Amino acid sequence: MDFLDGNPVDADSLKALALTNLGHFTSLRVDDGMAKGLSRHLDRLVRDCRTVFDVELDRARVLSFVRHAAAQREGTFIVRVTVFDPALGTAHPGAEARPRVLVTCRPAAHDLPPLRVTTRAYQRDMPEVKHTGLFGQLALRRAVQRAGFDDVLFTDPETGVVSEGGTWNVGFVDDQERVVWPEARVLSGVTMRLLQEVHTSVSRPVTPDDVPRMRAAxxxxxxxxxxxxSAIGDVQLDAEHPVLADLRQRYEKIPGDRV
Known part of the structure; x- marks a missing residue:
């Protein structure tokens, strides 16, 4: 069941997301009642609410809604928290906002295979905000999937540097076995920041010409x-590189927060 401000949601309340789609969100993985980086996800929601709606979001209230929804499930699942105002329409989005909090849950994926991706020049609107405007990246994801790839990796249309994936951050392992995070305008992902805290890394611009010199991504x-x-365009990468295994192990050891 999905919840709006802690109550079961009805179809009418969701019309604004379908017809206007002005909002922001975060998604977190819950494993047996624990979520890594929970406080960071709440920080993101508060920050983005100021940016999108010029409203101070009640952090404790949001957490209570997350806990209420998560208590209805067991095991491993994904909780998505979407903040939007059903009263705002396309004609007057500048009206005073009274954001509401939609909490939805879905099953978590397991044992996913490596991705074959290709690059496309694209910059998301307000890339630093995790907003609900997903048309651009999903349209490109659809296009590259129909061309035989699994997903799309974006490059900046002006500078050509690698930025981020359709709904994910990207990292590389260079020829010195260092983790490299591309410098670009991207969404600063919670998982990316947690990995940066537990594994030595560098940040620098990465171009498509640099990719053949990378050992893994x-x-x-x-x-x-x-x-x-496993591949970026025609460049094959080592999906079994030991640095990737080390990253996974270090991430698994990060303690979670009780939801």
């Missing part, structure tokens, strides 16, 4: 943690 978000990339 991986996608990372709350759903997949560390998912290898």
């Amino acid at each position: 991986f996608a990372t978000n709350t759903s997949v943690a560390v998912r290898p990339l």
Whole structure:
């Protein structure tokens, strides 16, 4: 069951997401009642609510809604928290906002294979915000999947540097076995930041011309943690590189927060 401000949601309350789609969200993985980086996800919601709606979100209230929804399930699953105002429409989005909190749950994926991706020039609107405007990246994901790939990796249309995946951050392992995070305008993912805290890494611009010199690459978000990339375009990568295994092990050891 899905909940809006802690109560079962009805279809009418969701019309604004379907018709206007002005909002922001975060997703977190719950394993046996624990979630890594829970406080960071709440920080993101508070920060993005200021940016999108110019409203101070009640952090404790949001957490109570998450706990209420999570208590209805067991095991491992993904909780998505979406903040939007059903009263705002396309004609007057500048009206004073009274955001509401939608909490939904879905099963978590397990044992996903490595990804074959290809690059496309694209920059998300307000890339630093995890907003609900997903049309651009999903349209490109659809296009590359129909061309035989699993997903898309974006490059900045102006500078050409690698930025992020369709719904994930990307990291590389260079020829010195260092983890490299591309410098670009991207969504600063919670999982990426947790990995940066537990594994030595560097940040620098990465271009498509740099990719053949990389030993490995991986996608990372709350759903997949560390998912290898087996290829970027025609460049084959080592999906079994030991640094990737080390990253996964270090991530698994990060303590979770009680939901």
